[in-house]
Structure formats: structure tokens, C-alpha cells
Amino acid sequence: MATKPAIPKGTRDFSPLEMARRNYIFDTIKDVFRLHGFSQIETPAMENLSTLLGKYGDEGDKLLFKILNSGDFLKGIDPAAIDPAEVNKLAVKICEKGLRYDLTVPFARYVVQHRSELQFPFKRYQIQPVWRADRPQKGRYREFYQCDADIVGSDSLLNEVELLDIIRDVFSRLNINVVIKVNNRKILAGIAEVIGAPDSLVDITVAIDKIDKIGLENVKAELAERGLAAEAIEALTPIITLTGSTAERLAALKSLLAASEIGLKGVEELETILAMAGTEGAEIELDVSLARGLNYYTGTIIEVKALDTPIGSITGGGRYDNLTGVFGMPGVSGVGISFGADRIYDVLNTLDLYPDDAIAAPRCLFTNFGPAEAARAMELAKQLRSEGISCVVFPDAAKIKKQMSYADAMKFRYVAIIGETELADGTVTVKNMAEGTQATIAAADLAAYLSANSQAPHSPSSL
Amino acid sequence: MATKPAIPKGTRDFSPLEMARRNYIFDTIKDVFRLHGFSQIETPAMENLSTLLGKYGDEGDKLLFKILNSGDFLKGIDPAAIDPAEVNKLAVKICEKGLRYDLTVPFARYVVQHRSELQFPFKRYQIQPVWRADRPQKGRYREFYQCDADIVGSDSLLNEVELLDIIRDVFSRLNINVVIKVNNRKILAGIAEVIGAPDSLVDITVAIDKIDKIGLENVKAELAERGLAAEAIEALTPIITLTGSTAERLAALKSLLAASEIGLKGVEELETILAMAGTEGAEIELDVSLARGLNYYTGTIIEVKALDTPIGSITGGGRYDNLTGVFGMPGVSGVGISFGADRIYDVLNTLDLYPDDAIAAPRCLFTNFGPAEAARAMELAKQLRSEGISCVVFPDAAKIKKQMSYADAMKFRYVAIIGETELADGTVTVKNMAEGTQATIAAADLAAYLSANSQAPHSPSSL
Numbered sequence: 001m002a003t004k005p006a007i008p009k010g011t012r013d014f015s016p017l018e019m020a021r022r023n024y025i026f027d028t029i030k031d032v033f034r035l036h037g038f039s040q041i042e043t044p045a046m047e048n049l050s051t052l053l054g055k056y057g058d059e060g061d062k063l064l065f066k067i068l069n070s071g072d073f074l075k076g077i078d079p080a081a082i083d084p085a086e087v088n089k090l091a092v093k094i095c096e097k098g099l100r101y102d103l104t105v106p107f108a109r110y111v112v113q114h115r116s117e118l119q120f121p122f123k124r125y126q127i128q129p130v131w132r133a134d135r136p137q138k139g140r141y142r143e144f145y146q147c148d149a150d151i152v153g154s155d156s157l158l159n160e161v162e163l164l165d166i167i168r169d170v171f172s173r174l175n176i177n178v179v180i181k182v183n184n185r186k187i188l189a190g191i192a193e194v195i196g197a198p199d200s201l202v203d204i205t206v207a208i209d210k211i212d213k214i215g216l217e218n219v220k221a222e223l224a225e226r227g228l229a230a231e232a233i234e235a236l237t238p239i240i241t242l243t244g245s246t247a248e249r250l251a252a253l254k255s256l257l258a259a260s261e262i263g264l265k266g267v268e269e270l271e272t273i274l275a276m277a278g279t280e281g282a283e284i285e286l287d288v289s290l291a292r293g294l295n296y297y298t299g300t301i302i303e304v305k306a307l308d309t310p311i312g313s314i315t316g317g318g319r320y321d322n323l324t325g326v327f328g329m330p331g332v333s334g335v336g337i338s339f340g341a342d343r344i345y346d347v348l349n350t351l352d353l354y355p356d357d358a359i360a361a362p363r364c365l366f367t368n369f370g371p372a373e374a375a376r377a378m379e380l381a382k383q384l385r386s387e388g389i390s391c392v393v394f395p396d397a398a399k400i401k402k403q404m405s406y407a408d409a410m411k412f413r414y415v416a417i418i419g420e421t422e423l424a425d426g427t428v429t430v431k432n433m434a435e436g437t438q439a440t441i442a443a444a445d446l447a448a449y450l451s452a453n454s455q456a457p458h459s460p461s462s463l
Numbered sequence: 464m465a466t467k468p469a470i471p472k473g474t475r476d477f478s479p480l481e482m483a484r485r486n487y488i489f490d491t492i493k494d495v496f497r498l499h500g501f502s503q504i505e506t507p508a509m510e511n512l513s514t515l516l517g518k519y520g521d522e523g524d525k526l527l528f529k530i531l532n533s534g535d536f537l538k539g540i541d542p543a544a545i546d547p548a549e550v551n552k553l554a555v556k557i558c559e560k561g562l563r564y565d566l567t568v569p570f571a572r573y574v575v576q577h578r579s580e581l582q583f584p585f586k587r588y589q590i591q592p593v594w595r596a597d598r599p600q601k602g603r604y605r606e607f608y609q610c611d612a613d614i615v616g617s618d619s620l621l622n623e624v625e626l627l628d629i630i631r632d633v634f635s636r637l638n639i640n641v642v643i644k645v646n647n648r649k650i651l652a653g654i655a656e657v658i659g660a661p662d663s664l665v666d667i668t669v670a671i672d673k674i675d676k677i678g679l680e681n682v683k684a685e686l687a688e689r690g691l692a693a694e695a696i697e698a699l700t701p702i703i704t705l706t707g708s709t710a711e712r713l714a715a716l717k718s719l720l721a722a723s724e725i726g727l728k729g730v731e732e733l734e735t736i737l738a739m740a741g742t743e744g745a746e747i748e749l750d751v752s753l754a755r756g757l758n759y760y761t762g763t764i765i766e767v768k769a770l771d772t773p774i775g776s777i778t779g780g781g782r783y784d785n786l787t788g789v790f791g792m793p794g795v796s797g798v799g800i801s802f803g804a805d806r807i808y809d810v811l812n813t814l815d816l817y818p819d820d821a822i823a824a825p826r827c828l829f830t831n832f833g834p835a836e837a838a839r840a841m842e843l844a845k846q847l848r849s850e851g852i853s854c855v856v857f858p859d860a861a862k863i864k865k866q867m868s869y870a871d872a873m874k875f876r877y878v879a880i881i882g883e884t885e886l887a888d889g890t891v892t893v894k895n896m897a898e899g900t901q902a903t904i905a906a907a908d909l910a911a912y913l914s915a916n917s918q919a920p921h922s923p924s925s926l
Contacts, residue, residue: 034825158831327468385632
């Protein structure tokens with residue numbers, strides 16, 4: 001035990017400052033969810049492996065953390081018959097449970113399991129960690145929080161509008177400038193249809209997703225490599241190189257997709273959503289190269305990018321028509337969004353957008369010079385707390401220098417000094433740590449004094 | 464996939480109502496922690512098994528959930544050499560990580576790992592789930608939340624007083640009547656010393672812990688069985704049958720323990736703590752039979768019991784002198800408490816102590832009778848939200864009956880009806896669901912109307 005203890009790679013401890021910052025983000029998002037009438041649920045960290053396996057593709061299955069059965073996990077297994085080349089087969093025999101990989105599959109399982117207790121439309125949010133046995137790297141963790149809101153049991157496009165509204169509201173409160181990119185899987189299907197390659201939807205979208213990175217000519221080459229006919233590639237070109245405003249491009253798409261019923265439906269859905277969402281708040285922009293989640297999204301696709309720092313997508317979502325089919329409950333349509341808490345955290349850190357109040361230390365430290373002084377401090381601390389002011393009494397009768405450096409390091413805004421004189425006079429000497437000033441006031445006035453002098457706090461990080 | 468999906472035994476989903484109730488408990492506790500200057504931290508769900516093993520006794524080691532190494536977990540292991548009778552040896556070879564079993568060991572690991580970043584005294588709280596492979600039974604789960612506050616790096620008894628203050632404040636806010644039982648391990652050691660059985664501390668405390676349940680004679684018999692000498696049992700009797708107030712019993716203990724330095728120290732510590740804690744708030748009572756956590760507590764021992772329902776301990780804690788020694792950092796004294804969230808939840812449910820506001824549904828449902836009406840509703844909903852009023856627009860233009868039963872089932876307090884007339888007149892018809900009354904008001908007055916009429920809400924559960 002002599003070596004310094006550590007945590008598993010890809011996991012993190014969150015310090016007090018990190019927690020204060022993360023709580024600021026989650027509280028902001030939660031408050032918006034609440035105003036929109038979303039209810040919170042939680043599901044267990046462990047799900048039956050049968051619930052998780054096969055839901056995230058072969059790659060996802062490999063990234064599931066599996067939990068060893070407790071007790072005699074080898075019961076009924078002949079060690080001699082174990083094939084070391086087939087460890088996955090052994091894994092599912094000795095592990096019945098796994099850690100959740102996302103919040104969507106547990107939510108689908110929840111909806112099916114509790115269908116008789118739920119009212120539809122069901123608006124739920126869920127903020128919990130998920131675990132993936134990914135190779136850890138910068139910005140990619142094996143344990144991270146997801147923050148999802150979904151509305152299930154309603155086809156109405158009003159739900160999409162509400163989610164866009166939530167996105168605008170959240171990022172406006174967080175002071176992050178964003179652009180909201182939208183697309184519709186039906187438009188992508190329409191494109192594949194009109195260029196005569198209805199089965200190449202995924203190839204097409206994967207390629208056009210790269211247009212910004214590698215340019216049109218390389219995209220064309222890649223499409224040809226993927227086996228798309230030259231005519232199809234030519235037919236695709238005007239579509240993926242559309243310019244102009246979102247309204248102009250939607251109008252152009254309407255004529256380009258005139259022969260595709262599903263394509264027109266996609267354009268119409270987007271037009272309806274954009275009209276209802278209005279122009280107040282963050283810009284909503286059509287991006288036909290947006291092709292995330294094609295395995296499950298069936299309508300609207302949403303992605304949010306921060307404008308002032310190059311970090312990629314910080315929120316995503318979309319409409320799925322068959323969330324719960326895999327658990328035997330077909331026909332439940334839903335639409336959801338997921339806020340990328342870790343990336344939002346990185347944006348706020350990079351741009352230093354935390355309000356002082358959100359990450360403030362407790363307001364006041366009381367010094368401790370002995371039992372009588374400490375008793376008076378405890379009494380005053382109780383009064384402050386009853387008025388909602390956070391404070392700490394230094395527990396040990398240490399030298400004043402030590403107590404003051406503690407106050408400084410912990411970034412307390414005030415230190416309330418109670419020495420012999422103050423004790424005798426019924427006063428407190430209050431030191432304002434940011435300004436270096438101090439004043440002796442009546443003990444009874446302390447709460448009012450600390451409140452009145454807290455209107456324009458200095459940033460703790462600028463002390 | 465035809466069978467209804469389920470979750471692992473001993474785990475739970477938390478529904479919206481359950482989450483609202485649990486959030487009420489956690490938010491109340493967090494607010495008190497915050498006022499007392501505790502900072503929140505979080506640690507990963509997974510710890511290295513080496514961090515966890517050996518910290519909870521042999522029984523605890525068995526109850527750890529182990530996580531199968533990802534990839535080729537059998538690498539380097541010859542299946543033929545596996546001894547089915549020694550599965551635990553195999554387990555630690557194929558599992559490097561485990562799920563945390565409590566919050567104390569991860570906290571000790573955190574303090575050691577981050578010692579250079581921390582200021583002492585360090586006041587932290589932590590609210591996270593823990594996992595134990597216990598046999599599930601009523602009230603015992605394999606995943607449950609712990610809610611811990613600790614102060615480390617200070618010997619001062621002021622810290623004990625602060626924790627007692629926090630306990631009183633939390634249960635007063637939650638409206639739960641409690642008695643706080645306190646003891647001191649040094650008193651127990653003193654007792655063992657003066658009766659001439661210093662090595663039988665655990666036997667003695669286990670036996671006297673049962674005095675309420677099985678009576679004095681049976682306790683004596685059990686002590687004899689455990690090998691305690693007859694004289695020692697006789698010497699013990701006056702101590703464990705002390706009557707009178709806490710102050711009277713402490714005074715009596717002082718003479719009974721006159722020959723034991725450590726015993727007197729324990730009495731003195733308790734006297735100091737009780738004098739500082741005062742008599743305002745929940746009663747604090749000496750209970751010499753209180754003997755929880757003797758493996759780690761070295762001073763004060765605390766246990767809280769609810770008075771109005773027989774549920775056992777709902778909070779516990781104590782002073783430990785060597786939290787971090789096992790990780791190579793000796794000499795760090797601390798004192799902590801742990802609120803039993805699940806039991807507190809049971810008490811609040813049994814006594815129906817939730818304030819209406821804490822578990823209220825969103826305030827208002829807007830009906831939806833078509834695109835124009837829905838657009839007006841969306842606009843008004845936005846206004847309400849900007850004034851902090853939670854509301855929902857029904858997403859589908861369904862029949863009014865369906866929308867009203869949704870409002871009823873979801874326990875909305877108000878339904879705002881916008882039909883053709885209201886749309887034309889710029890009005891809203893507001894139905895108060897609890898009282899069955901309705902009124903037509905100007906749309907612009909809606910926020911004020913809903914706020915003014917929300918002063919004396921009916922309990923959602925009494926609708």
C-alpha cells in the first residue's frame with residue numbers, strides 16, 4: 001500500500017471546483033427541462049446483459065463493461081472445455097449484467113417495462129453516468145455523464161419545436177453562442193432515391209459528411225470508390241453544393257426532390273418546424289450533410305455547434321419511429337436530445353463563462369481563538385445560515401496567520417474575526433478578502449453587512 | 464425479445480414521482496451542507512480492485528461487484544490450470560476493477576491521491592450510488608445511494624458539534640422527529656478496562672447492544688458464554704443499567720470510570736460536545752450501548768433514530784483517527800456522518816411528509832386544438848416559462864376529452880384552454896383542476912393569474 005493510490009484509466013475524480021462548475025451546467029439544463037414539464041427518471045447502473053447486447057452494433061458489444069457474477073461464477077462450466085479463442089462466449093456465461101452504455105436503451109427498456117404506469121406523451125429527462133470500454137484519450141472517458149431529454153408517444157412536430165426551444169434556452173442561459181444544424185433523414189432518403197441509388201443512403205451520407213473537410217472532388221472520388229454510378233454522382237452534385245439561406249435551399253430541394261414522395265415529406269417537415277420555431281434565439285440552419293444516428297433516426301436530425309471555439313458537436317438529437325420495438329412494443333415514436341456535458345464543460349472552461357456566484361466559496365470564515373470566541377462564532381454562524389449565508393467556523397484555535405491563509409486559499413469572500421475585544425464589545429471585525437479592507441461592526445448587524453456588501457463580488461479566480 | 468424486459472434483482476428504476484421525492488431529500492441535505500461550507504466531490508463508480516479489497520473484511524470482499532477486464536481477459540491464463548474450487552483467485556486475475564462499495568474508502572483514496580491540492584481542514588460531501596452483491600430483500604438493495612459529509616484534518620470537537628448541528632437542521636427541515644444517540648469509543652474502552660477485560664471490548668459491546676431487545680439477564684448469560692469472568696460481568700452491570708438524564712449518567716460514569724484514563728477522556732469529550740451543541744433542536748442522548756463502526760471509529764459515535772416510525776437508524780457517523788493510513792498517509796483524523804437516503808425516503812413516505820411543492824407536477828397544461836391554437840399556446844408557454852412557471856403544450860390536436868384526462872392523470876394544477884373564441888378574443892379559459900372551477904381571462908394576464916392562484920395548492924395526491 002506504499003504506492004500512491006490511483007483510479008482506473010479513463011475515469012475521473014471531480015474536485016470541489018469541478019463539481020461546482022458541473023453543477024452549474026446541470027442545474028441550468030435541469031431548470032429548463034423543468035420549465036418545459038419534463039420529469040426526471042433514473043435507471044440502475046447495471047442492466048441485464050441481454051438488455052444491452054446487440055443494441056450498439058458489434059463494436060458496441062465489445063465496449064460494454066461486464067460484471068462478473070457473484071459467488072461461484074464458474075458453476076456448471078468445465079475449465080477444460082473453455083476455448084481461449086472464444087472469450088466472448090465465456091464472458092456472457094460468467095457475466096449476466098453489464099454497465100449501461102448510454103441512456104437511450106435503458107430508457108426504451110423503462111418505457112416498455114413501465115408502460116402501464118406511464119401517461120403518453122411521456123416527457124422524461126435523465127442525467128446519469130454511462131460507461132464504455134473505449135480506449136481512453138483526450139476528451140474521451142470510460143465514465144461520463146449523459147444528459148438526455150425525450151418525448152415519446154407523440155408524432156407531433158411540436159415536440160421537435162419544443163426541443164429546439166430548449167436548446168436555445170439552455171445555451172442562452174449558459175452564454176454559449178451556438179448554431180443549431182438540422183436535417184431530416186427523409187431528405188437524405190429522398191436524395192438517394194432521386195439519384196437512383198436508394199440503397200446507398202449510408203455511403204452517400206458518410207461521403208457528403210466529409211465535404212467540408214476534404215472538398216467536393218475527393219467526395220466524388222470516394223463515392224465512385226464506394227460503387228456509386230457516375231450518373232448518380234453527377235445528379236448528387238447540385239444537391240450537396242446548394243448555397244443560400246436555409247429557406248432558399250429548402251425551396252431548391254423541393255424542386256430537386258420533386259420525384260421523391262419521402263424527400264418532399266422531409267422538406268415539408270423541416271419547413272413546418274422552422275416556421276414554428278421562429279427566428280428568436282440561436283440560428284437554426286439546414287445542413288444536408290448532417291447524417292448522425294442514421295441507424296435509428298427516422299425524421300428530424302439535430303446537432304448543435306459552439307461558434308466561439310472549435311470543439312465539434314456539443315448537443316445532438318433526432319426523431320426515431322421505433323424506440324421500443326426491440327423490446328416488443330412497436331409503434332412508439334419519439335424525439336430526443338442529448339446535451340454533451342463534458343464538451344459543454346470544456347467550452348465554458350475555454351471561454352471562462354462561469355458566473356462568479358456559480359462557483360463561489362462559502363461566504364464567510366469565522367476565526368477561532370479559543371473556546372469562548374469559538375462559541376460566539378458558532379452562534380453567529382447559525383444566524384447567518386438561517387438567513388441563507390454559507391459560512392465556516394475554523395475548527396482549531398490555530399495561529400491567525402494559518403487561519404488567514406486558509407481563508408485565502410479557500411477563497412472565502414469575508415473573514416469574521418472575533419478576538420477578546422470583539423467578544424467583550426459584542427462586535428465582529430470583518431475583513432473583505434478581495435479588497436483588503438476591514439470594518440468593526442455590531443455582531444447583530446453581521447448578516448445584513450455581508451449581504452449588503454455582496455452585490456458586486458470579485459471573481460474568486462481573480463483574487 | 465418477446466418477454467418483458469426487466470432489471471437485475473436488487474436494483475430499481477426511479478419513476479418521476481419517486482425522483483421528485485428523492486430530489487426533495489437530497490436538495491434539502493445539500494442545502495444544509497452548503498450553508499455549512501462543505502464542498503461536493505464525486506469519484507468514479509469503478510475503482511481499482513486493489514483499492515477496495517481488504518477494506519471491508521472477508522465478507523465485504525465477497526460482496527464487491529467485479530468488472531471483467533475488457534478484451535482478452537483470459538490472456539496468460541491456461542484454462543486447464545483453473546481450479547474451480549478457487550474461483551476468487553481467478554476473479555482477481557480476470558477483473559482489475561470493481562464497483563465502489565461505499566463512499567468512505569474512495570474518499571480516503573481521494574484525500575491521499577489529491578493531498579497536495581487540498582486545504583485542511585477539508586470539508587467534503589458526496590452523494591453517489593454504491594453497489595453490494597448482498598442478497599436482495601425488503602429494504603436492502605444492490606444499488607443504493609449514500610450521502611456522506613466528512614471533515615478531515617482537524618481533531619477539534621467543534622467538528623462533531625457542527626455535524627450534530629447539521630443533523631438537527633436536516634431533520635428539522637424534513638419535519639422528521641428524531642433522537643440523536645451519541646457514545647464514545649473511549650468510554651467503551653474505559654468500561655472494558657475497569658471491569659478487567661480490556662480485550663473483550665467487542666464482545667462486551669455486541670452483548671450490551673442487545674440489552675433493549677433481550678434484557679439484562681440474557682445479556683449476562685451471553686457475556687458468560689463469550690468467556691467473560693463472573694466478576695467482570697458483575698462490574699459491568701451498574702454501568703450498563705445506568706438511568707437518569709444524559710448529564711446524570713455522564714456524571715455517574717465519571718466515578719465508575721475513575722480508574723481509566725481513556726474512559727475519562729471519552730466522558731470529557733462527550734461533555735464538551737454536548738455543552739457546545741446546546742439543547743435547541745432534536746434531543747442528543749448518551750447511549751452506552753451504541754457500538755457501531757468499532758472497526759474504524761476511535762472517538763465519538765453518532766446514530767439517529769426516527770421517533771414516529773420504527774425503522775431503526777436513519778443516519779450514523781463518528782470520529783476516526785486514521786482514515787487514510789491504509790493508503791500510506793497516517794495521522795489524518797476526521798469525523799463524518801452518512802444520511803441513509805433510502806430509510807429517510809421510507810420515513811417520509813410512511814408519514815407522508817412531502818410538501819406539495821416538492822412533488823408538484825408542472826403548473827399548467829395548454830390544450831391543442833390545431834396549428835393556430837397551438838402556436839398561440841407555444842407563445843404563451845414561452846412567456847410563462849420566462850416567469851419561472853413550468854408548463855406543457857399538449858403536442859397533438861387530440862380530442863378535448865383525451866387532453867383533459869391527460870391533465871388529470873398527470874396532476875397538472877391548471878389547464879389553459881385556447882379554442883377558436885379565445886384565439887379571436889386574445890383570451891384564455893383557465894380551469895383549476897383541483898377546484899373544478901374555470902375563468903376566462905386576458906391572455907396577457909395568464910402568468911399573474913396562475914401565480915396569484917397558487918398560494919394554497921391542493922395536494923396532488925388528494926385530487
